[in-house]
Amino acid sequence: MSHDIQTQPSAPGPIKLALTLTVFATLSALLLAVGNTQTLSEIELRRAEDLNAILSQVMPDQLHDNALTNDTIKIVGPDGAPITVYRALQGGKAMAVVLSVTGQGYSGDINLVMGVTAQGEVLGVRVLSHKETPGLGDKIEVPKSNWILGFNGLSFSTLAPQQWGVKKDGGAFDQFSGATITPRAVVKAVKQGLGLVHDNHAILFAGDANHD
Amino acid sequence: MTDSSTPKVNYGTITRDGLWNNNVVLVQMLALCPSLALTTTAANGLGMGLATTAVMVASGFSISALRKQIPADMRIAAFVLVIAVIVTLVDMTMNAWMHDLHKILGLFLALIVTNCVILGRAEIFASKNPAGASAYDGLMMGLGFTFALVLLGMVREVLGAGTLFSGMSLLLGDAFRIIEMDVPVYDGMLLFALPPGGFIVLGCILAGKRVLDQKLAGRAERRVAPTDAPACHSAPGG
Numbered sequence: 416m417s418h419d420i421q422t423q424p425s426a427p428g429p430i431k432l433a434l435t436l437t438v439f440a441t442l443s444a445l446l447l448a449v450g451n452t453q454t455l456s457e458i459e460l461r462r463a464e465d466l467n468a469i470l471s472q473v474m475p476d477q478l479h480d481n482a483l484t485n486d487t488i489k490i491v492g493p494d495g496a497p498i499t500v501y502r503a504l505q506g507g508k509a510m511a512v513v514l515s516v517t518g519q520g521y522s523g524d525i526n527l528v529m530g531v532t533a534q535g536e537v538l539g540v541r542v543l544s545h546k547e548t549p550g551l552g553d554k555i556e557v558p559k560s561n562w563i564l565g566f567n568g569l570s571f572s573t574l575a576p577q578q579w580g581v582k583k584d585g586g587a588f589d590q591f592s593g594a595t596i597t598p599r600a601v602v603k604a605v606k607q608g609l610g611l612v613h614d615n616h617a618i619l620f621a622g623d624a625n626h627d
Numbered sequence: 628m629t630d631s632s633t634p635k636v637n638y639g640t641i642t643r644d645g646l647w648n649n650n651v652v653l654v655q656m657l658a659l660c661p662s663l664a665l666t667t668t669a670a671n672g673l674g675m676g677l678a679t680t681a682v683m684v685a686s687g688f689s690i691s692a693l694r695k696q697i698p699a700d701m702r703i704a705a706f707v708l709v710i711a712v713i714v715t716l717v718d719m720t721m722n723a724w725m726h727d728l729h730k731i732l733g734l735f736l737a738l739i740v741t742n743c744v745i746l747g748r749a750e751i752f753a754s755k756n757p758a759g760a761s762a763y764d765g766l767m768m769g770l771g772f773t774f775a776l777v778l779l780g781m782v783r784e785v786l787g788a789g790t791l792f793s794g795m796s797l798l799l800g801d802a803f804r805i806i807e808m809d810v811p812v813y814d815g816m817l818l819f820a821l822p823p824g825g826f827i828v829l830g831c832i833l834a835g836k837r838v839l840d841q842k843l844a845g846r847a848e849r850r851v852a853p854t855d856a857p858a859c860h861s862a863p864g865g
Contacts, residue, residue: 427698436701443712450716457723464726548667551820558797593817 518604645767672780676773687765787819
C-alpha cells in the first residue's frame with residue numbers, strides 16, 4: 416500500500432525538509448499574490464456594484480439626480496462610531512438619505528441599509544449581511560420573505576415610537592414562528608436609524624450640497 | 628503521470644467507493660461539521676457539495692502531480708498548503724468573475740478549507756496514485772458527499788421548515804423555481820432546523836443505509852449460490 420512513500424531514497428535531513436517546505440510556502444505565497452492582484456480591482460468593482468444595487472433598492476431613482484456614493488456625510492452612531500450616510504440630492508437639495516444600521520441578532524450582527532425621506536418616512540429597508548439561522552431568522556431577506564417590506568412608508572408620525580416592536584412585546588410587527596430575536600433586532604435597529612435621522616436632521620438635510 | 632511503479636487504477640471501484648461503499652458522510656463519517664451545519668435546506672446541501680467537489684478534483688490533481696516532489700515527512704504540511712491555496716484562488720476568482728454564484732456559495736467556500744475529507748483523500752489516494760485517477764477520485768468522493776448532503780438537507784427541510792428545494796432557483800437559475808415546493812398546512816418543527824435535528828436525521832439515514840446494504844448483500848449471496856439456500860437463511864446478514 417504505502418510502498419510509494421517507503422521506496423523514497425533515504426529520508427532527507429531536517430535542513431533539506433525545511434528548505435523544501437520553504438520553497439513550497441514561497442511558491443504558494445507567490446501564487447496567492449498573483450491571484451490577489453489579478454482579482455483585486457475586479458472584486459472592488461463588484462463590491463461597488465453591490466452597494467449601488469442595494470442603495471437603489473431603498474432609494475428610488477426618481478428621488479435623486481446625483482450618484483449616491485458621491486455625496487456622503489458621516490454622523491455619530493448610537494455607539495459613538497461614525498456612520499456613513501448617503502444623501503439623495505435633487506437639484507442640490509437633499510430629499511432623502513440612506514444609512515446603514517446594525518442590529519444584534521440571534522447569532523451576531525445584522526447589517527441593514529435603510530432609506531429615509533426628509534419627512535422621516537421609511538423608503539425601504541434591506542439586509543446587507545447576517546448570520547441568523549437559515550430557515551428561521553433568514554426570513555428578514557427579501558428573497559425568502561417579504562416581511563421587511565412592511566417597513567415601507569412608515570414613520571414616527573404614522574406609527575408612534577412605542578409601537579416599534581414585535582407583537583410579542585406589544586408592538587406592531589409580526590415575529591416569525593420559532594424566531595423572535597431576529598425580527599426584534601431588526602425592528603429595534605430600524606427604529607434607531609429613524610431616530611438618528613431625526614436627531615441629525617439639520618446636518619443631513621442642509622440646503623447646500625457640500626461634499627466631503 | 629504514467630509510470631509503472633503506481634498501482635493499477637480501477638475506475639469502477641473508485642466510482643462505487645466514492646458514491647456508496649465508502650461514502651464520505653454515510654460510511655467514513657467524516658466532514659460531519661459542514662454536513663450538519665449547512666444542511667437545513669436541500670439547496671444549501673447542494674451548494675456546499677458542489678463547491679467541495681470542485682475543490683476535491685483540483686486538489687486531488689495537483690497533489691498527485693506534486694507527489695514525487697513532496698518528501699514523506701512533510702507531506703501533511705504540503706497538502707494543507709496546496710489545498711489552502713486552491714480554495715483561496717477559487718474564492719477570489721469566483722468573487723471577481725462569477726459574483727452572483729459567489730454570493731450564494733461564498734459562505735461555503737471559506738468553510739471548505741476546514742473539511743478533513745479533502746486532506747484525507749490527499750493522504751489516502753492522491754499521494755499514491757496518478758493525477759488523472761486522483762482527480763476522478765476527488766470527483767466521485769465529492770459527488771458522494773453532495774448526494775449525502777442533499778439527502779440530509781431534503782429530509783431536514785421538509786421536517787424542519789415544511790418546504791422542499793426552497794432557494795434552488797437562487798442556486799441553479801430561475802428555471803428551477805418550479806421545483807420549489809411547500810408542504811401544505813405543516814409549518815415545520817424547529818428541532819430539525821437546529822443541529823440536534825441534524826444528528827437525529829443523520830442517525831436515521833445511517834441506519835437506513837445499513838439495512839439497505841444488508842438486504843443487497845443478502846440478495847447477492849443468494850444469486851451467487853442458489854443451491855445453498857438453507858445456509859443462506861441461517862446466516863446472519865451483514
